Structures are given as C-alpha cells and as structure tokens.
Amino acid sequence: MAIINGCELPENLLYYLEGNQMTWIRVEGELATVGLTDPAQTRAGKILHVRMRSPGTQRESNKPLATIESGKWAGPVMSPVAGVVEKVNEKLDATPSLINEDPYGEGWISQIRFSNQAQLSSLLKGGEALKRYQEILTRENIRCIRCQK
Amino acid sequence: MVEVSSPEGKKMLFVMTTGPEDPEKTYAPLYTAALSAAMEVDTSMYFLMHAPKLLKKGAAEQVKLKKGGTLKQFIDMAMQNGVKFYVCEESLVDLCEIRPDELVEGVKVVGSSTLTDLALDADSVVSF
Numbered sequence: 001m002a003i004i005n006g007c008e009l010p011e012n013l014l015y016y017l018e019g020n021q022m023t024w025i026r027v028e029g030e031l032a033t034v035g036l037t038d039p040a041q042t043r044a045g046k047i048l049h050v051r052m053r054s055p056g057t058q059r060e061s062n063k064p065l066a067t068i069e070s071g072k073w074a075g076p077v078m079s080p081v082a083g084v085v086e087k088v089n090e091k092l093d094a095t096p097s098l099i100n101e102d103p104y105g106e107g108w109i110s111q112i113r114f115s116n117q118a119q120l121s122s123l124l125k126g127g128e129a130l131k132r133y134q135e136i137l138t139r140e141n142i143r144c145i146r147c148q149k
Numbered sequence: 150m151v152e153v154s155s156p157e158g159k160k161m162l163f164v165m166t167t168g169p170e171d172p173e174k175t176y177a178p179l180y181t182a183a184l185s186a187a188m189e190v191d192t193s194m195y196f197l198m199h200a201p202k203l204l205k206k207g208a209a210e211q212v213k214l215k216k217g218g219t220l221k222q223f224i225d226m227a228m229q230n231g232v233k234f235y236v237c238e239e240s241l242v243d244l245c246e247i248r249p250d251e252l253v254e255g256v257k258v259v260g261s262s263t264l265t266d267l268a269l270d271a272d273s274v275v276s277f
Binding site for chain 1 (some may be wrong): 182183184187188189216217218222226229230
C-alpha cells in the first residue's frame with residue numbers, strides 16, 4: 001500500500017484519471033469493479049447521496065456510472081471501460097458514507113462486465129499511477145482524511 | 150422519492166438573478182446545475198440582473214460561504230461537469246458595469262432574446 005499525502009493508494013489496483021476523475025478499478029475475469037479513490041472521497045467530503053445506473057445498463061467508456069452528491073461536491077463517476085453494468089453496491093442507498101469510510105472495500109460503487117480487454121491498457125497502474133497522483137495531490141493540495149463509522 | 154430513470158438527453162435551464170450581495174443564495178443554483186449535468190442532462194445557466202457580477206474575473210473568490218470555501222469551487226465544478234454559461238449582455242454592461250473581456254473563461258455573452266430561446270428549448274426551467 002503506497003501512502004502519499006496521507007492518501008492510501010493500493011498498488012494492486014488500476015486507476016482512471018481522465019478529466020477530474022479519480023477512480024480505482026479491480027479486474028476479475030471480464031468484470032471490473034469501480035470505486036472512488038481515497039483522494040477522490042476526500043475531495044468530495046461526506047457523501048450524502050449516490051445515484052447508480054441500474055444493472056443491465058449499457059455504458060460507453062467515460063459515461064456516468066453513478067452520480068455522487070456531498071454538501072460541497074456534485075459530479076459523475078465515469079465508467080473507465082465500455083460494457084454493461086453487472087451489479088451495483090445497494091448498501092450505498094442507505095449508507096452512502098461507506099465510500100468515505102472504506103473506499104476500496106465496502107464503499108465500492110459499481111461492477112461492469114466489459115466488452116474489450118484492450119481497453120484496460122489505457123488505465124494506469126503501479127509507479128505510473130503513483131507518479132500522477134503525486135502531481136495531482138500536490139497541485140490540488142489534497143491531504144486525505146477518512147470519515148469514521 | 151421521485152427518480153426519473155433516464156434523465157440523459159433532456160434539457161434544463163437554470164436562471165440565476167442573485168449576485169454577490171447575498172452569498173448564501175449563490176451556490177445552490179450552481180450546485181444543482183452541476184448535478185444535473187453530471188446526470189447527463191444538457192444543462193445551461195443564464196445569468197441576469199445582479200448575477201453576472203459573480204462571473205467577473207476574481208469575483209467568485211471573494212464570495213465567502215458560511216459552509217466554508219468560496220463560490221469559485223462551485224463555478225469550477227459546474228464548468229467541469231459541462232454546464233453551459235450564458236450572460237445577459239444588457240445586465241452585464243448596463244446594470245453591472247462589467248465589460249465582456251472582464252469575465253472568466255468559458256462564458257458566452259448573449260442578448261435577452263436568447264433567454265426565450267433557451268427556455269422554449271428546455272424540458273424544464275428553474276429560476277433562482
């Protein structure tokens with residue numbers, strides 16, 4: 001686990017950093033699980049509502065999988081790959097702050113069955129991802145904090 | 150709770166009249182518009198009366214909010230999410246006494262008739 005500016009960034013995940021997106025992706029077979037990274041949940045603040053695209057929804061890459069609302073931030077969680085929504089984290093309906101408390105675990109958002117393995121090559125991993133995060137966290141002066149359960 | 154299953158492709162127009170004289174009334178319209186755009190709704194904002202003052206370079210940074218931060222973060226968020234910004238030229242020049250070249254990037258200066266066009270073209274209009 002790498003830690004930059006107090007932000008946890010697991011090295012075994014893929015990362016999507018297009019536009020203002022800061023999401024992680026865990027790939028198992030043809031399924032990609034997506035969530036917000038520690039810096040993303042910190043930037044958003046305590047999340048009050050999550051609206052997720054239903055299972056079965058076809059998504060192109062860089063189209064919203066979900067919309068996140070906090071008191072100070074409102075924005076989309078973009079799909080890092082094209083595919084069909086397989087499953088969503090229904091626990092977030094009642095407890096959206098799981099994203100703040102456990103962003104890489106119980107706070108996952110959506111799972112996509114992706115259509116093309118080649119798309120994964122555009123996602124960042126390892127040292128390349130950490131280098132980009134270092135730049136972003138310094139530029140935006142983000143220091144991570146976690147809401148407690 | 151009402152939840153539209155497919156908001157994408159619809160159009161919303163937010164009409165903004167409040168300026169920096171009432172800071173606590175400035176951010177909710179931008180927040181709501183940003184959220185609307187994040188839901189893939191084609192979202193526009195039309196600034197008239199005192200509202201164009203918020204878009205003068207450096208002005209939003211001076212609008213301090215009780216919840217912390219400034220209005221700048223809400224303008225940036227709305228723009229990042231794809232909200233289109235229109236400013237009424239008559240309000241801008243005559244009432245607010247601001248030149249178009251004093252506005253932040255990404256704002257389009259238009260005439261009053263554009264408000265009619267945008268309103269008639271939208272699926273829904275919300276006025277603040």
